[in-house]
Amino acid sequence: MRKTVHFEKRMSQRGINKDMVQLVMEYGEQQGDKLILNRKAAERLMHAARTLAKILDKGGLVVVAAGESQLTTYNYEGRSH
Numbered sequence: 456m457r458k459t460v461h462f463e464k465r466m467s468q469r470g471i472n473k474d475m476v477q478l479v480m481e482y483g484e485q486q487g488d489k490l491i492l493n494r495k496a497a498e499r500l501m502h503a504a505r506t507l508a509k510i511l512d513k514g515g516l517v518v519v520a521a522g523e524s525q526l527t528t529y530n531y532e533g534r535s536h
Contacts, residue, residue: 478492479491479492483496513530513531514531515531516528516529517529517530
């Protein structure tokens with residue numbers, strides 16, 4: 456998506472970087488022509504980020520499911536599973 460000169464100027468003035476804009480674009484709630492990532496939604500993402508860090512520490516995670524049942528789960532160990 457193209458950024459206007461006005462947009463880039465406001466980013467600079469307000470201490471907003473490209474990664475922040477990208478997060479809002481990906482996870483923000485659409486309200487008319489606006490995308491909004493409020494404090495509550497950002498807090499949920501922070502919680503998810505902590506959970507993702509735990510999954511990264513395990514090298515990944517596998518959940519085996521069939522239909523509506525979760526059968527087992529284990530640490531991801533590569534393509535052999």
